[in-house]
Structures are given as structure tokens and as C-alpha cells.
Amino acid sequence: MRAIISEYKMWKSSSFLLIFSLIVAKTLLFTVLIPPWQGPDEPLHFKMGYVLAHPVTDIQKLNTDMLKSLQQYRFQKYTDYTQKESVIPELNAEKLPGYYTILAFLFRSFSGLSMIGKMFLGRLFSAACYLGIVLLVYRISRKIFTGVEGYWVPMAAVSFVGFQPQYSFFSITLNSDNLVSLLLTVILFCIVHISSQGQEAAVSWIRKYWPWLIAILAVLVGLLVKRTGFVGFVLFCISIPIVMGRDRRSLIRASSVAMALLALPTFFFLILGLTTSHKLNMSKHPNHTHFIFPGLDGDVRLTYQAFDVDFEREVVILLNGIEIAHVDKTENNKWGPICTLILPDRLVNDNTSNTLTFDNVYNPPHTYSWGVRNVQIGDVLKVEEARGEIPPSKIFEGLKRNEGGIVEEKFMVSIIAKWSARVGQTIRQGIIKLRDMFHIPFYLIVRFILVQFVSFWFSLGWMIYKMSLGWYVFFGLITLLSLFGMTRLIYTRFRNRKFEFINMKVVSLLLLLFALSQVAMVIAYGPSLTSSINDAMGRCRFMEIGALSVLIPLGLWAISPARKRDIVMKFFVCFMIFLNMVSVFKYIIPIFYL
Amino acid sequence: MIHFLKQNKWSTLLAMIFLLGSIYYGVKIVDFVIDHFAMHQSILNKGATKITKSHFRQPEQSIFSKDSFSLFLENVTKYKGGILAWKPFYVILLGLYLGLACLVIIMVISTDDSGSPEIET
16 A cells, blocks of 8 residues: 555656756756847846946947847847837836846856847746746646546646746747746745645744745735835735634734735835925936937938827927927827927037937837837938938948946835835826826727737747737637636535535635736736737736736636546646647747748 | 546557647637638738738748758757757757657656656556
8 A cells, every 4th residue: 555655756746846947948948049139128228237247338339239139040030129229128217126136147157158048048038937837836736626536637737837938938039037936936835835734733933924024025025126016015914814813803904914014114105206206307207318429510301200199299309408399299109200400509508518408208018019210310401401301411430329327326226216116106107197097998908908918829030920810719718618617616515515625715816916916917008008009918927927828828727627627627737738849830930940 | 437547547648649630630629710710700811910921931941851950950059159059959958858858758657646656566
């Protein structure tokens, strides 16, 4: 008997080990197979980490090196970017520093590596975060079933997180979202662990409190990494009554603690943010862009092209800090015509350099996409000579972009100030746009959901390349079946007292993370829904991957006929592996390398 | 059905391959139907919700030919240094990935529904 049990245990662990080995091999494959810079915002995240690692970096040289590398790896071929001005991202001082501090530490530790070597180093860090998520998902999903039922559900959960095509791609790219996903999964795991501990007999002090300590640490780190880290804080607070409330008295006590924990910092940041963010100059959009040209005598002709300007006074042009004009509206998501503007002599410095600024005054950070290119300074006389036709402009050698100094000045200033500015900013923006949110046309909501759904499952090359439409029909079927399954599970559990071997506390914690992520999505992207569809990125859903990867197979398990549940789960495991192979051989390799 | 599948692992393996193949070709049929019949009449073809074929651009090349594979190895190692510039590295990785994938599928099929191995009696 003992031999059979030990063989059973060995086999049980070896099943997982084999799947995990495949996930490790796949992770390594994706890390080297996805061309450099192809991850969403990968150039920006790399640049932020690099500049923090090397504070005296010559920004112009870094931009030149990055541009060369981007061109080598045919970045523009796979993306919507068409001009070099848009390709190299500007440093964003409003980003929280947690992730970039880790990146900078890695870059400094391996300072001998080339730029591409450092980029792959950053990717390996993301891959490590991802493998941590896989292990945690396995542990979390094993806590759902209290009996011997549902052995294949954890395997299916691991297969989902391990082989979902888009997450396989995204999880190895250099992006702060990967760290947030890990931290949220760590918090979820700790809470699940605490809730299942409550059913056991007396445990030692260390065993009792280590999950609390790790969860608190993960919450704090999460708050330093990204705004979405706030979801972890709320999850932690709301979970307290769920895991601690065993009777009415303890439930009231735990709820009070949770409410206080939740309310105090939120109001602190809110009040501080509303009162001080404008003083910190953080409510202003950082995407202004400066150009410098040498002193000139007489009127000067400026030519430029603008991208996706939606409003009359969205982008203003300033010369040496004085507003001189605004950029005309362009078609949505398109470059407008070449525009010409005469800069009057009285505003142009004759002997000292001049600073030309294009400033998007409408923009809270990253809400509206826009851009300028072909910015050139020419001689007015040539325009007159050409009788209204625009000749090729003379480009002064001194005309260059200037974005240095932002990181050094603001990046590490005050995390509390950043948080308060961000909370204040989000709420202020939310209030302003609230009325718009109630008037969002139905087709926009449909489109938003569809774009999100498609890009959640598979969308490469900055959302250009997708699988064929038939696959998404199939993914839709899986999602709907899972949704019905979860509804059935919850309904029958509470109505008919079935599924009693399922730990509903764990399920409710998973649903809580899922629900909080939806609320975060609405707060973060709801206001911009009317103006920009670019925010409908499925990758935003990956912060809840720890919950989704368990809930989707669990829903499928619950909706299957009782006798066929394990076969369905086994099939789901094989299907996810097959899907991953299709994504590699039919899509990733041909798209990037053939 | 379950009894049959449990008794014969090869049948299970073939059934699984058949099912996965059916999905693959089923998707192609759905693509064809959407492309030729549904795309023009769907509500998704109107206004801002318009969905066109260009949204689902498909790669034309296939890796399953000798020339394509050589081209892939050529391109994937370009501009890279160290082990990343070594072509056999990618062949080994792809082989490992494929081999382990097949092994996992076989393991899944040969393990019984409770996760324990089937013991011959």
C-alpha cells in the first residue's frame, strides 16, 4: 500500500514537473525568439532602466544607439511606427521607480554586456517573474479542491498560464506589468494560504505569520512599481474579513480593520494629490517635445507634420516659452499634411539658441496618442521665391531634440508625491470625464471589448498581427463556456449545496482579484474610451492572470458532465500546448523571420 | 466511450490527435465561412465597429520547408552575439520544446483521471 502511495505521489509530482519543464523550455525559446524591442513599450522600459543605471548617460548618444538597434531588428516593419521621431520614446518622469530600480541594479551588475545583452538580461528577469507566477498558480489551484476530486484542474490552470499564446509572448518582454502580475499573484497566494491555514490545527508562530509578512511586503513593493499595484493593496484589505471572519464578532472586527486600512492611505493620497499635484507640476503631460535651433536673424519658417490631433487646441507650439500657435486637427490615427508657420523675428533670438516646444495640453499621461515629425527650420525668403510652394527646407545642424534632464530632476524625487499626484490626477480626470462615460456610444463599448478580447489571446507586433478570425471564435466559445460554468458552480453551490468539496473561500478570493481588476480597468481606461481605442489592450488583463488562469479551467470543469470532467481538463491541457505550438510555428517564426 | 479510452492508450492518443486536428481544420472552415459569407453581412462590418480581413493579417510563409528553416536560422542569428548567434542553439531549443510537448501530451493521456498511473493488472 505504501509503495502504491509513494508511486502515486511520485507520479503526481512528475506530471507537474514535466509540464513545468516544458514551460521553462518554452520560456527560454520565446525569450530568444521574439526579436528585441518587440514587447509593448519595450524601448521605453529599457531606456528608463538604462538611464537610471547610468545617470550620466548622454541621451542623444543613447537615442542614436537605440535607433540603430531598432533599425537592425526591423522594428518599424512590425509596428505602426513610420518615423524615427516616434520610435525612440521620451523618458517619462512620472513612472514609479520600483521596476526600473531593479532593472538598473541588473544593468549595473552586468555592466560589461552590450545594449542588446542588457535587454535580454531584462527579459530574463521578466521570465523569472513569469515562472514564479506559474508555480504560484499551481499552488493556488491545488487549494480549491478539498478532496481527491479535480486533480486535473491545477494542471489545466498551469497549462493556461504556461501556454496561452499572448501571455507566453508578453511574459518574457521587458515590462513593469510582469512584476506587478507576480506581486499580485504572490498576494493572492498568501491570502489563499492564510485562509486554508485557518482550517488547520494550531500552527507555529512563524508558519502562522510568514504569509502575512510576505503579502504586506508584496503590497508595498507593488505600490512602488506601478499604479496597478494599488489593486494588490485593495485586494489585501478586502481579503482580511474574508479570511479572518469566522463568526459575527470577528467579522465585524476584521471588516473595521480592513476599512481603516483601505480608507486612510486612499484619503491621504487623494487629499495630497488634489492639493499638491499642480504644484509638483505632475498633472502636466510629459509628452511635450523640445527642439533647439541656433540664434537667427529675421523671420524664420517652421515646417512640421502632426499625428492624430483630435482637438482644435490640443497641441500648442511655443517658441522660447511663448505660445505662438496651435497645431491644426488631423485625421484620426493619421499624419496630417506638412504645415508651415512663420516665426516672427521679434520672438526669435538672434544670438542665443531658441527652444521650440510642441506641447499637448489636453493630455493626461498617455491618454491621447499624438506626435510631430519632419520638424524643420527654413529661410522665409525661399518660400517667397518658390511662390507658395514649399521647397526642401534647410535643416540647421543645431536643430535637435532635447529631452535630457527629466530623469535626473524628477524620477526619484518623492514616491509619496508621485502617488499623490497620480491619485489626484486620476480622480480629477475621472470627474471631468464622468459625464462622457455615460454617453459612450454602444459601438465603442463593443469595439473596446472586442479589441481587448482579441489582443488578450494573441496579437503580436504591437497589436498588428493576429491569428485568423476562426481561432477567436473558438476562444470566444471557451470563454463563454467557462463563464457559464462559473455561474453554474456558484449557483448550485449556494442553492443546491452541491460542489461541497470546493473551497469557496479560495474561489471568492480569485473572483475578488478578477473583480478588482475590472474596476481598475474602468477607472484607468474608462475616461479615455471616447477618445482613444489604443488603451483597449488585452495585456492589461494580465495583472489578474493568477486568478484568470484558475477561473477559466474551473468554469470549464464545472460546466462539463460529472463523468467527463477529467477528460475535458486533460483535453484542455493538450489543447493549450497545441495552441502554443501553432502560435510558434504558424505565426511567430513566419512573422518575424520569414 | 470513457471505458474505451481508458483501456486503450493508443486509441486515446489517436483520438486526441484527431480532436486537435479537427479544431485546426475546423478553424480553417470557420475562417472560410466568415470570409465568404458572414463578413459582408455582419453588424461588425458597419461604422466604427468595422472588422476587416486586414485586421487579421496572416503570414504567407510557412516554416515547414528546408529553405524556410535555413532562412529562419539565418535571420534569427543576425546581429546577435555569443550563444544567440549560434544556429544549433535554436535547433536544440526548438527540438527540446517539441520533444517535451509530445512527452507531456503522452503523459497526460497515459495518466488516469485521478492523476495516478494506470497499473496493469
